[in-house]
Amino acid sequence: SPSQTQRVWVTHCQMSKACLESVHYPPSFFSLSSVTRLGMGFRPNGCLASPQETLMGKYGDNSKLIYELQDQGGELLALRYDLTVPFARCLAMNKITNIKRYHIAKVYRRDNPATTRGRYREFYQCDFDIAGQFDSMIPDAECLKIVHEILSDLQLGDFLIKVNDRRILNGVFAVCGVPESKFITTCSTVDKLDKMPWDDVRSEMVGEKGLSPEAADCIGEYVQLHGGLDLIEQLLQDPKLSQNKLAKEGLGDMKLLFEYLTLFGITGKISFDLSLARGLDYYTGVIFEAVLLQQENDHVEESVSVGSVAGGGRYDGLVGMFDPKGRKVPCVGVSIGIERIFSIMEQRVKASGEKVRTTETQVLVATPQKHLLGARLKLISELWDAGIKAEMLYKKDPKLLKQLQYCEDTGIPLVAIIGEQELTDGVVKLRVVTTREEVNIPREKLADEIRRRLEPCSLSVQSCLTL
């Protein structure tokens, strides 16, 4: 399938530039394997927490969507639903106070796949998290830098990263007279502003959530705002908000964040957007979400709106929920929506009619006459030993035309042809598939010549100097 190359590339994209620690969790930590222990919240002291308190408690209503393994007389187990809860649990169980890592792996959910929306029953998540007590907003800024870097390098088109803060939102609710017990439910209504107009959101607030019309209007004055440092300064001066401790804290940190993002050179794609709420309960501070602004889908019949392509935030209380003493480890992280990005890339490839290779083969070793299998095996072995990615047909006497056709079908750029004449002359005829030009190369120089044409940067300094 055309998506294979992109999939491999995306999963290895630029995350290494940010120097992440890739953690391979030892199999004994079930909470980090795909299989999660249900109900074993506090392993060191043997105190069992019920399933509701651990894995399933974190997902609320979503807990119906967890794949449980059959009770086969051992422990109660389930397949992990995301990568964040297992991560938080690993930190708590191992008393880790300071770590940053990326994790690209599959997660398992029981929702019905609505494939055009990119939600499968088993799909990849791609997370990066920084855990630990650090100076304010520095790791948060790094998460945003990484999202910006990844989305830029993937060349998906223009994108926007919306940023907000739970403290600012809660501050707004407070100054607008919303009772604290309704903060979470109000938040989830505000979250719908990216899909519904304000009037509909207001109606839900008043009609379904029981807010007073005044409270709703007050909220409406704030949550429709978006901007940059100017907006932050403006809100810091706001008569209502400046009375609220939480809002001031959030706004102060937002200002600091924007200063760091300016130094990182990425504020062009950042928007401080008060309508951003994010669905998950466990966020405690900064929250953010990246969306693509343009879909090049003129040729595609069905316009695909795939929502956000990355999201995350700060969640300072989650690790403590898995610790018997409630010891907290502040965390901030981001999840890249890999499967959604795959959908988009696949659509584009299909629309463009571009042919995408599924292998990285550099050269096909071919023989034009019969009884030359031995010569082919020997030559391909030399190329393999020299680190060249080479293939050959598994036939004793293949026709040259078939071998050339194979290259065209699979996108192999070069053919190393060795026939009776070439064997006599100690050369190999190197043919460029697209242009059909051929040139004889001394056999011992073949690997270097292939590299010169396909990987110029890999040449040793020595070879460079002799060019």
Add this chain to the structure above:
Amino acid sequence: SPSQTQRVWVTHCQMSKACLESVHYPPSFFSLSSVTRLGMGFRPNGCLASPQETLMGKYGDNSKLIYELQDQGGELLALRYDLTVPFARCLAMNKITNIKRYHIAKVYRRDNPATTRGRYREFYQCDFDIAGQFDSMIPDAECLKIVHEILSDLQLGDFLIKVNDRRILNGVFAVCGVPESKFITTCSTVDKLDKMPWDDVRSEMVGEKGLSPEAADCIGEYVQLHGGLDLIEQLLQDPKLSQNKLAKEGLGDMKLLFEYLTLFGITGKISFDLSLARGLDYYTGVIFEAVLLQQENDHVEESVSVGSVAGGGRYDGLVGMFDPKGRKVPCVGVSIGIERIFSIMEQRVKASGEKVRTTETQVLVATPQKHLLGARLKLISELWDAGIKAEMLYKKDPKLLKQLQYCEDTGIPLVAIIGEQELTDGVVKLRVVTTREEVNIPREKLADEIRRRLEPCSLSVQSCLTL
């Protein structure tokens, strides 16, 4: 943990040189996800095969060891036990007749982990398979070339790849008067010759498996033999075996294989060993197993015998078992024992006291005075944008000593120090952590200088020429 670097490296080792196609199976193919459909053998015509016939039937007694998912009202599902059966099923269900791929992924088994023997409940398997009707032994030879390449590059020490053929074994049994109904059970007793002396194996044949003493002795004349082309020639002349069609076929192919392996230059590590039987029923032709010959475990208290580190063979009948019409697709493949290799590497690292890095960070960006966080953020951003793997401490005013200590602790080789003086002069002080030497580099040349020191081969030809 010290194993992380090796784990990452091993999973990416040299398999790409053999130009494999990495298949990411679309999620709709449950048989290829970690979650396997139980009992859905024939999807196209809606004919349901019972669980025994599909997944569980292939594993015999081992089917008790499969993790089943709870019956939650949908399909009956289980976690995959290996990568080969799902592969065969995918080919059958999609009518694929011709593919080669590698697959590195986790499999799930319920056996109790005996960790020193490297058998976990959830562990990686690393498979390479070539499926399709091709000229005899060419793909089989390539599988062996790959095993040889991987084991050589991993530098685990001396190794041996034993090769045999089920047809030769069955031929031996036939000419020794073993009834065909006892071929499989005799085979599994022969398989124990790598762990038990011949006398014990013979006793089991006669005492437990019901073979006549004459049959056992006859078998003993053959299965204790091992060698190279000479032995193959000798057996081709053997009066008993040359009467047996199956044995002649197997020996003929073994001769062909050795000719190809000679052209591949690897026969030094290959042994035609008639005692090799391999446990799995589905092998139909060539079988092979790689073992390490030496364990450097003088410093380790517990001597770890980890058995084979790779194994495989030809299995021409498996795909047909998942096809309603029984259409066959010949396959040959190998599984690299990644977890066992991890165990060995971990042991060695521990024994050597060598410190292994868990990140690839090239440089730490550090500031020696206070109030320079902004300068640090700006510089690290420049390095990241230039593709350099850089880190910094998440502190506003970290002490220089702490920053240097962090480099020593985590193995970061270089420090880019930017203080007030360096800012004024437009330079960065580059410090080598191990030698403590420091040199001022013009800021705009910093990325290239870091690359020159750490990745000389990545320099553009341009830079090479200016050196």
